Amino acid sequence: MSEVVLRLQDVNKVFEPDTPRAVHVLHDISLELHAGELTALIGPSGSGKSTLLNLMGLLDTPSSGELWIDGQATARLDDAGRTRLRAHHIGFVFQFHHLIGAFSVLDNVLMPLMLQQGKPATAQLDYARHLLDAVGLPNIEQRSAKALSGGQQQRVAIARALVGKPALLLADEPTGNLDTQTAEEVFALFEQFNRDTGCATLIVTHDPRLSARCPRVIELLDGRIVSEPGAL
Ligand SMILES: Nc1ncnc2c1ncn2[C@@H]1O[C@H](COP(=O)(O)OP(=O)(O)OP(=O)(O)O)[C@@H](O)[C@H]1O
Numbered sequence: 001m002s003e004v005v006l007r008l009q010d011v012n013k014v015f016e017p018d019t020p021r022a023v024h025v026l027h028d029i030s031l032e033l034h035a036g037e038l039t040a041l042i043g044p045s046g047s048g049k050s051t052l053l054n055l056m057g058l059l060d061t062p063s064s065g066e067l068w069i070d071g072q073a074t075a076r077l078d079d080a081g082r083t084r085l086r087a088h089h090i091g092f093v094f095q096f097h098h099l100i101g102a103f104s105v106l107d108n109v110l111m112p113l114m115l116q117q118g119k120p121a122t123a124q125l126d127y128a129r130h131l132l133d134a135v136g137l138p139n140i141e142q143r144s145a146k147a148l149s150g151g152q153q154q155r156v157a158i159a160r161a162l163v164g165k166p167a168l169l170l171a172d173e174p175t176g177n178l179d180t181q182t183a184e185e186v187f188a189l190f191e192q193f194n195r196d197t198g199c200a201t202l203i204v205t206h207d208p209r210l211s212a213r214c215p216r217v218i219e220l221l222d223g224r225i226v227s228e229p230g231a232l
Pocket residue numbers: 015016023025043044045046047048049050051052
């Protein structure tokens with residue numbers, strides 16, 4: 001089996017703990033994602049998919065349990081340590097792309113690098129342009145992001161998520177806001193990058209036709225993993 005990129009052990013998430021409003025959203029989640037794997041995360045609305053993705057992406061912290069990214073334990077990291085680990089290992093694509101409309105397409109792709117290190121290196125600039133080609137958006141790098149269609153903006157968001165060469169790519173309903181054909185095309189990009197870069201890719205989707213294309217499917221129900229042979 002290939003390298004473990006992400007490992008969760010007995011992860012729980014309780015929102016507003018120790019209050020009458022406490023909600024126990026994730027229960028004892030244990031799983032591994034490996035380099036090269038393409039996995040769909042499915043489950044009914046409210047089953048905890050986004051909560052789990054936010055924990056995996058180090059955007060939120062578990063209430064208990066441990067989470068390793070590329071072998072590094074994350075429970076004791078402070079905010080700066082988590083931000084660094086995220087920047088170097090994780091790409092995130094959201095349903096709503098969160099591009100900066102006034103910035104150019106290229107600057108949006110380069111944004112994670114600029115936040116991390118300032119001016120990108122020439123090789124990184126070349127890679128950003130290569131990614132824009134690969135997502136089907138050549139020759140528009142200077143156009144402002146707000147001038148693009150929804151599908152084009154999501155393509156830019158995918159290039160932005162990949163520009164740091166992450167080992168782990170997480171996508172939260174990346175096609176949820178797109179028409180059927182555009183959704184198919186955007187999903188095909190995830191398949192392509194998963195094949196080409198070998199990054200472990202986890203995609204939340206409500207679309208059974210798209211999850212059926214993933215070699216591995218993890219199903220959440222009421223915050224627990226059901227019917228997942230890869231679960232520990
Ligand atoms: N910050 C929060 N505070 C309290 N409860 C929360 C918070 N975030 C999520 N929840 C609750 O956690 C549960 C799981 O939500 P989550 O968004 O993870 O589900 P989901 O499976 O992604 O749903 P959907 O498919 O509708 O996006 C829901 O009951 C939600 O209300």
